[in-house]
Amino acid sequence: MSTDPMSALERPGWLTFSAVVLFAVGCLRILSALYYFADSARVNNLSAGAFGDNLFLWGLWDLLIAVLALWAGYSLLGGNTFGRVIGYAWGVLVIVQSFMIIEYAPWFGFGSLLIAMLVIFALSATSDWKQSPTTTA
Numbered sequence: 125m126s127t128d129p130m131s132a133l134e135r136p137g138w139l140t141f142s143a144v145v146l147f148a149v150g151c152l153r154i155l156s157a158l159y160y161f162a163d164s165a166r167v168n169n170l171s172a173g174a175f176g177d178n179l180f181l182w183g184l185w186d187l188l189i190a191v192l193a194l195w196a197g198y199s200l201l202g203g204n205t206f207g208r209v210i211g212y213a214w215g216v217l218v219i220v221q222s223f224m225i226i227e228y229a230p231w232f233g234f235g236s237l238l239i240a241m242l243v244i245f246a247l248s249a250t251s252d253w254k255q256s257p258t259t260t261a
Contacts, residue, residue, distance in 0.1 A: 135201075135203070136249075136250040138245075138246035138249050138250050139200060139246060139247075139250045140201075141242075141246055142197075142200060142211060142242075142243045142246035142247055143196075143197040143198075143200040143201045143207075144197070145197075145239060145242065145243055145246075146193040146194070146196050146197030146200070146211065146214065146243065147193070147194065147197040149189075149190075149193045149218075149239060150189075150190045150191070150192075150193035150194035150197065151190075151194075152190075153186045153187070153189050153190035153193065154186075154187065154190045156183075156186050157183040157184070157186035157187040157190060158183070159183075160179045160180065160182045160183030160186060161179075161180060161183040185221070188217075189214065189217060189218060189221070192210055192213065192214040192217065193214055195207075195210055196208075196210035196211040196213075196214050208247050208251070211243060211244075211247050212244060212247060214240075214243070215240040215241070215243050215244040215247070216240075216244075218236050218237075218239070218240035219237060219240045219241070221233075221236065222234070222236045222237035222240065223237075
């Protein structure tokens, strides 16, 4: 049994970065979904967007993105390949959403686009990493 505290830090930094970003974005999207459910325009005014002025649908959309982000982040920290698949799906979904809202909320759209591209880069840059099984002696 290894008592070295650094032995638990075998995960690549980019993979940890993407998991932390997914957790942060998941929490942010839960808050924005709550504002959309309350018919608030505090987050951004998307009344001319894809779902029109129906902010409840935007809330469901944000809640879906939040669930995917939290699920992927948790799975990535566990070293599961399933987290990578969900992370890629989350990145593609957020990129599509960014292009849908960039005209109405340019900073939010550009920021989301940049974060999604960074997460996809982080997942692809560490695609050959596998978590080694822990051995106890």
